[in-house]
Amino acid sequence: EDQVTQSPEALRLQEGESSSLNCSYTVSGLRGLFWYRQDPGKGPEFLFTLYSAGEEKEKERLKATLTKKESFLHITAPKPEDSATYLCAVQASNNAGNMLTFGGGTRLMVKP
Amino acid sequence: DADVTQTPRNRITKTGKRIMLECSQTKGHDRMYWYRQDPGLGLRLIYYSFDVKDINKGEISDGYSVSRQAQAKFSLSLESAIPNQTALYFCATSDEQYFGPGTRLTVT
Numbered sequence: 001e002d003q004v005t006q007s008p009e010a011l012r013l014q015e016g017e018s019s020s021l022n023c024s025y026t027v028s029g030l031r032g033l034f035w036y037r038q039d040p041g042k043g044p045e046f047l048f049t050l051y052s053a054g055e056e057k058e059k060e061r062l063k064a065t066l067t068k069k070e071s072f073l074h075i076t077a078p079k080p081e082d083s084a085t086y087l088c089a090v091q092a093s094n095n096a097g098n099m100l101t102f103g104g105g106t107r108l109m110v111k112p
Numbered sequence: 113d114a115d116v117t118q119t120p121r122n123r124i125t126k127t128g129k130r131i132m133l134e135c136s137q138t139k140g141h142d143r144m145y146w147y148r149q150d151p152g153l154g155l156r157l158i159y160y161s162f163d164v165k166d167i168n169k170g171e172i173s174d175g176y177s178v179s180r181q182a183q184a185k186f187s188l189s190l191e192s193a194i195p196n197q198t199a200l201y202f203c204a205t206s207d208e209q210y211f212g213p214g215t216r217l218t219v220t
Contacts, residue, residue: 042214043204043211046210089209099157100157100209102154102155104152
C-alpha cells in the first residue's frame with residue numbers, strides 16, 4: 001500500500017527565515033511525486049512534479065528535491081503570502097488509474 | 113476565467129436527500145477526478161474518468177455515483193446523503209490534478 005507522510009504538521013516561521021518541509025513516501029515504483037499549495041477554502045494549486053531521484057525544480061522562493069525515499073520543499077526567505085498548507089502526493093508506476101496518494105499536509109505560517 | 117469550475121460552492125442538505133455536485137473544465141483534458149477532503153484524513157479519491165465512456169471507482173466510492181456527460185463535464189451524486197458525507201469536495205483534471213475551487217457540503 002502506498003503511503004505518504006508529511007512533517008512537520010505545522011510550521012511557524014518569521015519572514016525571511018528559510019526552512020524545509022519533508023515528504024516521506026513508500027510506493028511500489030514511483031511514477032511521480034507532486035507538490036501542491038492549498039489556501040484556506042480553496043482547491044489545491046499544482047506546484048511541481050518530480051519524476052526521478054536527484055531531480056530538482058524551482059518556482060520563486062520554492063525548490064523541491066527528490067530522493068528515493070523522500071522529497072523536500074525548501075522555502076527560501078519566505079514572505080507572509082507563502083502562508084498556506086503544502087500537500088505532497090505520489091503516483092505509483094503500477095497504478096492504472098494514475099491515482100494520487102496524498103499526505104496530510106504541512107500548514108505553514110509566516111509572520112511578518 | 114477559471115479553468116475548472118464547481119457548482120454549487122456551498123450546500124447544506126438533509127439526511128436522505130439526493131444531491132448532485134457539478135464540475136466543468138475548459139482545459140480540454142480527458143481525465144477527470146472527484147476527491148473529498150476531511151480534516152485529519154487528507155484528500156481521498158472517490159471516482160475518476162479517463163474519457164466519456166470510462167468511469168472507475170476510487171478509494172471511497174460507496175454512497176456515491178458519477179456521470180461523465182461530456183469531455184468537459186463530470187458530476188458527482190449522493191443518492192441518499194448521510195451526515196458523514198459532510199466534507200469539502202474537489203474536482204480535478206489531468207494527471208497533474210488541476211483542482212477546482214471546491215464544494216463545501218454539509219449534511220444535517
